[in-house]
Amino acid sequence: MTEAKRLAGEKAIEFVEDGMIVGVGTGSTVAFFIDALARIRDRIAGAVSSSEQSTARLKQHGIEVLELNDTGPLPLYVDGADECDPHKRLIKGGGAALTREKIIAEASARFVCIIDPAKRVDVLGRFPLPIEVIPMARSLVAREILAKTGGQPVWREGVVTDNGNAVLDIHHLRIVDPVGLERELNQIPGVVSVGLFARRPADVVIVGGEPPQVIA
């Protein structure tokens, strides 16, 4: 799968145009994108990063990292996913970076999602759904989710997000209405963000392979 991730990450470079500020996601697939971006760093105006991990890699490559508050809307966001359905709706957050990823996806005109073929599913939910929560609300949110969805919340113990919060992973969900579930879970007090990208799905999905498949 590593090779498929590399092929997807490198293909996404074709969406980068001269002078762009590029939104950059998080994860092992995005790492290949960042490495490819480094080869054209003189042609871009900088990057907005979704995590401390990606910021470190961007800076190692000499790519300037800018603040979203300073850049305003972005033309392009490139990020991976843990699952992707046929409508380009996603589960994200396996690396606990979901909140900043969601913010940058929302701020971007075009969201290009880069995945390996194993991430494709017909119905979302095989991958446990990550939820970022305010630490003091962890048990409350877990109880509400159990009651509302029947899914099994599991605390990702020891993990603290870049925003200082906790993560719950919801197992055993079969997500037939991703937009509705995203809306419902977002309303529970203490939820910071939900790793469902359904209201704002990807615009383009690149599936790594020889050759990569571009689904627009």
Ligand SMILES: O=C[C@H](O)[C@H](O)[C@H](O)COP(=O)(O)O
């Ligand atoms: O929080 C992490 C992100 O949502 C990642 O984009 C996602 O987990 C996919 O990561 P990877 O490319 O390592 O499979």
